[in-house]
Amino acid sequence: MGTPFFSPPAVKPNSTDIFGFDEVPPTASGIFNAYQMVPLNGYRDVDISTGGEPFVVFSRAPDIAQVLESKTGVPAPDKGLAFRNPAPSVKVTIRNQGMEGLTEVVIMKLLDGAVTSTLAVSAKTPKPLTFKVFTLEDSLRNVGQQERPTSIDLGRLKTSLEDVKKIYLNQANVVLTQQFPLESLSIEGDLGDPIMLEDKGALINGKRDQAPLNFFEERFKSSPVRFNIVLSWEFLQNKRERKSIGGLAPQPGNVCIINPFIVDYAFLTQRIAHEMMHSLGAGHVTPTSGFLMTVDEINSNWRMTRANIDLANPSGMLVVVDPRFL
Numbered sequence: 001m002g003t004p005f006f007s008p009p010a011v012k013p014n015s016t017d018i019f020g021f022d023e024v025p026p027t028a029s030g031i032f033n034a035y036q037m038v039p040l041n042g043y044r045d046v047d048i049s050t051g052g053e054p055f056v057v058f059s060r061a062p063d064i065a066q067v068l069e070s071k072t073g074v075p076a077p078d079k080g081l082a083f084r085n086p087a088p089s090v091k092v093t094i095r096n097q098g099m100e101g102l103t104e105v106v107i108m109k110l111l112d113g114a115v116t117s118t119l120a121v122s123a124k125t126p127k128p129l130t131f132k133v134f135t136l137e138d139s140l141r142n143v144g145q146q147e148r149p150t151s152i153d154l155g156r157l158k159t160s161l162e163d164v165k166k167i168y169l170n171q172a173n174v175v176l177t178q179q180f181p182l183e184s185l186s187i188e189g190d191l192g193d194p195i196m197l198e199d200k201g202a203l204i205n206g207k208r209d210q211a212p213l214n215f216f217e218e219r220f221k222s223s224p225v226r227f228n229i230v231l232s233w234e235f236l237q238n239k240r241e242r243k244s245i246g247g248l249a250p251q252p253g254n255v256c257i258i259n260p261f262i263v264d265y266a267f268l269t270q271r272i273a274h275e276m277m278h279s280l281g282a283g284h285v286t287p288t289s290g291f292l293m294t295v296d297e298i299n300s301n302w303r304m305t306r307a308n309i310d311l312a313n314p315s316g317m318l319v320v321v322d323p324r325f326l
């Protein structure tokens, strides 16, 4: 017999079908704790891996997270859905019916009533955020036309931005809206190639007293747009840090510097979504692979952690517990 626990439906890496499910390994007590964002008035399918163990699954607050038998869509009664002879993997649906908040869905063994897994469910209202995209030029270089081996691939950029929107919507119920049109950010001077973002010395509008990154922060300081995405040619953090980087964003802040060149569409999507999360104030995550905020682009994918989701959209964090189940 196994230990029934919640698991996300299987999806390909770098898929926008990741539904804000934060997988957490079992705690010292042996209980699996996971987290699932459910949009207000929406639903999410969740798998339960059972190993054949009979179990019951119930919600502590059905107004926030109603458990449905996924084949029939029939709601679970108050005491939950019982699976007496389950398949190795069972699918259930968690539905919200309009009440914002945080509650818990619980798996209990039928045999002895032991809790084996909990799913914190956060029912979130839509959170609107805006972004705008800029191309960078200085008077020596034109990012779109000269000097570069390739100009910015606007088709690829558009596809990436569409997927960035899906990542934030599916996982955090954040509704990203692009402010049009694409604008050119022109500087009289010489930003350098590569640009040393944190070093003073570049010629910016006749002066050399400001590091490029400070210039960008200053430029967008009172911007009404939440994320200003600046597409730049190659840059480094500074002269000491020679490692090439694909993006940089003050944390928190409202400007993301992105290198859109020599990356495929999936990496470009990753770069933009990752830097936006830094802009919201998030750092890197400890898991060395498999998350949006994994430090190394090669080992990352598009999955947000619970902390990322709650940071991007703080609604649905109010704890509501149904006293019937205490």
Ligand SMILES: [Zn+2]
Binding pocket: 274, 278, 284, 295
């Ligand atoms: Zn980062």
